[in-house]
Amino acid sequence: MKTKITELFNIDYPIIQAGMVWVSGWKLASAVSNCGGLGLIGSGSMKPDLLREHIRKCKAATINPFGVNIPLLRGDAEELVKVTIEEGVKIVFTSAGHPKKFAREFKENGVKLIHVVPNVKYGLKAQEAGCDAVVGEGVEAGGHNGADQITTFALIPQLVDALEIPVIAAGGIADGRGIVAALALGADGVQIGTRFAATVESSAHxxxxxxxxxxxxxxxxxxxxxxxxxxxxxxxxxxxxxxxxxxxxxxxxxxxxxxxxxxxxxxxxxxxxxxxxxxxxGVGLINDIPSVNELMGRLLNEYHSTLKRINSINLS
Structure with missing residues (x-):
């Protein structure tokens, strides 16, 4: 599976595990990266020293790329950014704020910057700020959402048409069928949250x-x-x-x-x-708590079986 996103992050599959608060620690992030996706450490529930600890443990647990998610509206966002750069992380996803504030600092340190957006307006702002890609997150997603309440299915093709940088689809994607649908809409990758929250390696209760x-x-x-x-x-x-x-x-x-x-x-x-x-x-699609390795294998199998079914349809 080669897309602009796999090339941007140097990963095998365009599957990103969302940086969820209280869920996405080093165990989950490293497990996803070890399976060829991109794991993200969710710094939104961490103090700077704890984030540093998780980054170092993640480095020890995987030789593959991983990233950090930083909510920019946090009062200590600047400290989280500093720790992330000091520890040599080269992929950062930002949300809940304007990425322009730290874009130059990230770029000067060779960091690929991706911002989460709920509509085309903010997607264009992220592109203008120098982001390398955006995550288009529909209102189906868990946690904090955009006020416009645009669905993933409607948002992604509009972002793809409006932007020159790659688009990652998020919101309601919980299986391989969702991955195929997102790519069909023009996305170059997917970000999956709740499905990864219900895995063995998730730090959730x-x-x-x-x-x-x-x-x-x-x-x-x-x-x-x-x-x-x-x-x-x-x-x-x-x-x-x-x-x-x-x-x-x-x-x-x-x-x-x-x-x-x-x-x-x-x-x-x-x-x-x-x-x-x-x-x-997407919770209605989730009925077990597998390991990340099991889940990644299942997502890929579902992806290929869905493509096979689509290719078998005679539209003539």
Missing amino acids: DNYKRKILEAKDNDTVLAFKKIGLVRMIKNDFAMRAIKAEEECWDEEKLKDLLGSKRERAGIFEGDEIEGELEAGQ
Whole structure:
């Protein structure tokens, strides 16, 4: 599988594991990279010293390329960038902010910069800022989403038509059929989150992984539309958030409800009731917790069997 993305990152397959908070540590990232994809360390739940530790452990666990995801709206984003550069990481995915702030610094240090965007407008801004590629993330994705709520199927071909740099598709992709669909829409690669969250090497709590397995197609909701969309699995906390919005709570009260440790409580500590269980709409396709090696093999088999089925269709 050779695409612009495999060439950009020097990897075998255009499959990127999303840099998810409390999920994507060095064990998951190195496992994905060892299988020919691109693993990402999710720095959004790490202090700078912990990020440094994970980078060094990842280097010791794989000789293949891996990257770091940095949410730019974090107060210590500059420190996370500094650590990433100091440790010699050459691939960085950024999100939740404008990549231009650190683009020059990354380029001067030979870092390939990729930014996550929810629409064409921000895709063009990322291209102008000097990004090497963008991740077009549809509203199907778990976690924080764009206010426009554009779906992956609609977003990707529009980004491909508008941009000159490669596009990576994300949001709702959980199997090989999704990979084929994304490439058919013009993407040069895919970024997969929730499916990798439910693997052996994921650092998430077993309760969180089990909730992913139990979830069906309609078991995620979008909440906190006033203060930043979040897609998560339905639980008591999620439904209280929905009710609060229906009652027109103001932004300050909604921020108080969300708090600062909901993600950690749900994903890392396993609080099924009051935690924020971020997950994408692809949860209905997930029914086991394989190793990364098993999952990567399955994704590739599904990819090839889907192509075979499509090629067998007689359109004449």
